[in-house]
Amino acid sequence: MIAIDPLLEGRLLWTPLLIVILKVVVVFVIGLVSTIFMVNFERKMVSGLQNRIGPNRAGPRGIFQALADGIKSFFKEDLLPSRADRVVFRLAPFLSFVPAFLIWSVIPLGGEFGPNDDGTLKDGTVVWFGEVTRVQLADPPIGILVVLALSSIAVYGIMLAGWSSGSKYPLLGSVRASAQMVSYEAALGLSLAAVLLSAGTLSTASIVAQQDSFVNWNLVSTGIVPFIVFLIATTAELNRPPFDLVEAEQELVGGFNTEYSGIRFALFFLSEFMGVVTMSAVIVTLFFGGPQPLFLGDVNVLAFLGPLSGTAWFALKLLGFLYLFVWFRATLPRLRYDQLMDFGWKILIPVALGWFLLLAALREFSPDGTFADSLRVVVISLAVGAAAGGLFLLALRVAQNNRLEADETPPTREGVTT
Amino acid sequence: MSQYLPLVVLLALAVVFGILSFFASRLLAPRRPSSAKEAPYECGIVPSREPPERFPVSFYVVAMLFIMFDIEIIFLYPYAVNHSTLGFYGFWAILFFSVIFFATFVYEVARGGLDWGPMQRYRQLATDAAMVTPERTLASTVRRVGTEGREPESSSPSAA
Amino acid sequence: MNDATFLEYVVFFAAAVMILGGAVGVVAFRNPVHAALGLVLTLFGVAVQFVAMEAHFLAAVQIIVYAGAIVVLFLFVIMLLGVDRSIDLSIEPLNVQRPLAAIMSVGLLALIGAAIVQSRDALEINPGTGVDTATATGDNDANINQLATNLFGDHVFAFQLTSVLLIVAVVGTVLMTRKWPKGAEEPVEDVA
Numbered sequence: 001m002i003a004i005d006p007l008l009e010g011r012l013l014w015t016p017l018l019i020v021i022l023k024v025v026v027v028f029v030i031g032l033v034s035t036i037f038m039v040n041f042e043r044k045m046v047s048g049l050q051n052r053i054g055p056n057r058a059g060p061r062g063i064f065q066a067l068a069d070g071i072k073s074f075f076k077e078d079l080l081p082s083r084a085d086r087v088v089f090r091l092a093p094f095l096s097f098v099p100a101f102l103i104w105s106v107i108p109l110g111g112e113f114g115p116n117d118d119g120t121l122k123d124g125t126v127v128w129f130g131e132v133t134r135v136q137l138a139d140p141p142i143g144i145l146v147v148l149a150l151s152s153i154a155v156y157g158i159m160l161a162g163w164s165s166g167s168k169y170p171l172l173g174s175v176r177a178s179a180q181m182v183s184y185e186a187a188l189g190l191s192l193a194a195v196l197l198s199a200g201t202l203s204t205a206s207i208v209a210q211q212d213s214f215v216n217w218n219l220v221s222t223g224i225v226p227f228i229v230f231l232i233a234t235t236a237e238l239n240r241p242p243f244d245l246v247e248a249e250q251e252l253v254g255g256f257n258t259e260y261s262g263i264r265f266a267l268f269f270l271s272e273f274m275g276v277v278t279m280s281a282v283i284v285t286l287f288f289g290g291p292q293p294l295f296l297g298d299v300n301v302l303a304f305l306g307p308l309s310g311t312a313w314f315a316l317k318l319l320g321f322l323y324l325f326v327w328f329r330a331t332l333p334r335l336r337y338d339q340l341m342d343f344g345w346k347i348l349i350p351v352a353l354g355w356f357l358l359l360a361a362l363r364e365f366s367p368d369g370t371f372a373d374s375l376r377v378v379v380i381s382l383a384v385g386a387a388a389g390g391l392f393l394l395a396l397r398v399a400q401n402n403r404l405e406a407d408e409t410p411p412t413r414e415g416v417t418t
Numbered sequence: 419m420s421q422y423l424p425l426v427v428l429l430a431l432a433v434v435f436g437i438l439s440f441f442a443s444r445l446l447a448p449r450r451p452s453s454a455k456e457a458p459y460e461c462g463i464v465p466s467r468e469p470p471e472r473f474p475v476s477f478y479v480v481a482m483l484f485i486m487f488d489i490e491i492i493f494l495y496p497y498a499v500n501h502s503t504l505g506f507y508g509f510w511a512i513l514f515f516s517v518i519f520f521a522t523f524v525y526e527v528a529r530g531g532l533d534w535g536p537m538q539r540y541r542q543l544a545t546d547a548a549m550v551t552p553e554r555t556l557a558s559t560v561r562r563v564g565t566e567g568r569e570p571e572s573s574s575p576s577a578a
Numbered sequence: 579m580n581d582a583t584f585l586e587y588v589v590f591f592a593a594a595v596m597i598l599g600g601a602v603g604v605v606a607f608r609n610p611v612h613a614a615l616g617l618v619l620t621l622f623g624v625a626v627q628f629v630a631m632e633a634h635f636l637a638a639v640q641i642i643v644y645a646g647a648i649v650v651l652f653l654f655v656i657m658l659l660g661v662d663r664s665i666d667l668s669i670e671p672l673n674v675q676r677p678l679a680a681i682m683s684v685g686l687l688a689l690i691g692a693a694i695v696q697s698r699d700a701l702e703i704n705p706g707t708g709v710d711t712a713t714a715t716g717d718n719d720a721n722i723n724q725l726a727t728n729l730f731g732d733h734v735f736a737f738q739l740t741s742v743l744l745i746v747a748v749v750g751t752v753l754m755t756r757k758w759p760k761g762a763e764e765p766v767e768d769v770a
Contacts, residue, residue: 024427028431074447075448078443081458083458085611088611091615098429102432105424105425140422141634142634142638142722149641152641152647155646155650156650159650165458167460168458171657175473178654179481186488190491193495200500200719206718263439353516353520356494360498360501360512364501394528395524399529402529473658484647493740496730497726507730507734511734511737515737515738518741518742518744518745521745531755
């Protein structure tokens with residue numbers, strides 16, 4: 001078991017303190033730069049997928065467009081709506097963008113991996129200025145739960161932004177959004193439990209260190225289903241298309257941030273895009289081995305980058321997910337609200353819970369992974385799962401019948417004279 | 419406890435960044451508020467109604483169910499992290515817990531606690547067909563509002 | 579006083595200010611949403627205290643469950659009912675509630691005072707003894723491991739009882755939000 005970050009053990013001396021401050025500043029800059037990059041990346045990729053040019057004026061190939069937009073927002077009038085709750089209206093952008101920033105602190109961003117000279121595996125620690133540390137801002141004992149806690153705080157930003165605006169569209173958008181985020185947080189938490197079952201630790205550094213080869217990636221060792229649930233739940237949690245009902249422009253103008261302008265709007269925008277990057281990083285950490293290299297045979301193809309190879313692997317994997325989110329946006333049409341809730345509660349959550357129990361049973365009754373044992377567990381689990389599924393379908397049927405009984409009048413379309 | 423120090427420092431930095439942005443914006447941005455700008459956004463018309471006061475109770479049900487699931491999930495984590503030392507006893511404990519929990523969930527679903535939106539059945543062909551009769555014209559389907567006191571429209575625009 | 583205990587005092591007092599400030603806010607704010615935010619502040623302070631006592635998992639649960647789920651439910655209720663504007667808080671539905679609250683707060687104060695007096699000796703024990711803390715063992719998961727062995731070992735019956743508690747909560751929700759079937763004793767408005 002890997003210990004807590006050795007840098008911060010015992011009394012704090014000046015060198016560790018300086019390293020901490022250095023790390024914080026670097027992570028902060030990475031956070032901002034990657035967000036600006038993401039805005040550009042998304043606009044360019046979407047424009048490519050939609051067969052148009054996209055931003056191409058500010059800088060070569062439009063790379064400064066997002067930066068220019070950000071700077072512009074400083075010069076825009078910052079309005080405070082007359083019916084707004086003044087304190088909460090000012091507080092909401094902070095509640096939205098500070099959690100997005102803080103998620104960076106538990107993500108392993110790099111490190112040294114691969115076999116040591118004596119054949120043991122490196123655990124990702126590096127030596128900076130004579131101190132052993134990790135390429136990760138903090139490795140608190142609750143590790144990955146920090147992410148969960150922060151994403152539950154992020155609900156407040158959206159909820160309070162909509163409420164404090166004192167206007168109907170933001171309020172509708174924020175109530176929708178918070179119910180959606182809360183629903184998919186349950187699915188997110190359940191699929192995370194499957195990862196913890198395989199990892200046996202909460203620390204993100206340990207979760208990464210233990211995924212030392214492709215078959216040990218949690219993507220494979222938890223059997224893909226938790227990854228898919230996690231990916232869908234993350235998309236919904238971020239209010240990204242196809243789950244972007246918060247800002248369903250056709251019905252809600254701009255959703256929870258309709259009344260926000262100037263720099264306050266920019267902070268919401270920043271947190272939205274930073275959320276995409278950080279949650280992609282969380283997916284990479286949990287399921288794809290974070291900065292662990294993917295060995296081709298015995299060769300780490302990025303080994304020529306030396307100490308930066310871990311970071312390069314991480315960035316490469318991250319980029320794949322950033323593209324995936326953009327691809328979702330360009331491809332999938334938006335869900336209707338009842339479809340969204342049904343999908344989250346009636347499909348994702350039962351599937352995630354069932355899969356967790358199946359994995360637990362497999363580990364308990366077939367610890368060696370022999371085929372006969374595993375087969376027996378899978379067959380019994382399938383039978384139990386089928387019974388549970390049947391019960392669930394029956395419940396859906398009962399609900400449907402109750403509704404039919406309660407309301408037999410066919411709908412009348414108001415205002416229609418036939 | 420010092421493991422959280424970097425988190426606190428980053429938190430402070432993020433908050434300072436936000437506050438400095440506000441100050442920069444205050445220095446750089448124009449401030450010319452007017453009552454029209456500060457009115458709630460209503461797509462251009464004068465806001466007439468207060469924001470809706472009440473929402474469907476389904477939102478409350480969702481929040482309540484979420485508390486349940488959150489507690490279930492929180493109990494799953496210690497088991498998941500520690501399943502190798504807990505052994506069969508832990509497995510049966512968590513299985514029993516999950517079964518009770520699932521039964522509760524099924525009950526909630528059966529009582530229609532998670533039903534949103536209209537039922538599929540409502541899409542009847544007869545109603546749909548009634549939408550495209552020759553009797554349905556613009557005058558019979560669209561109610562004009564806000565025309566009181568206005569000049570009646572001239573019958574042909576070219577007359578002007 | 580060395581650096582470590584000084585730091586502990588700083589954290590303790592900062593968290594205590596958060597807890598008390600939030601608690602006063604919950605009572606004093608006239609706007610229910612502001613009061614709910616005060617409650618969040620209090621819960622955060624408690625989470626910080628948990629961290630200071632090396633109960634890391636509990637701190638995470640405190641934020642995820644209380645701040646992330648329960649106060650969200652409160653806020654939903656406040657927003658859904660629109661009580662933030664329409665209800666006059668000066669009307670008291672129960673006349674006895676003020677004296678009752680006074681009696682209960684005095685009782686609680688006495689209880690806490692008695693507990694402090696009783697446990698003065700216990701304060702002599704060094705912090706962290708008897709508990710596997712992350713800093714003592716150098717193991718990140720010491721805390722959650724200990725919790726798991728307790729939860730699924732000694733207290734497994736209590737653990738199963740919580741699921742019964744959850745059933746009660748769900749049945750209550752269903753009954754309150756029930757859609758009455760046709761022909762039941764529902765106060766029917768004009769159906770036609």
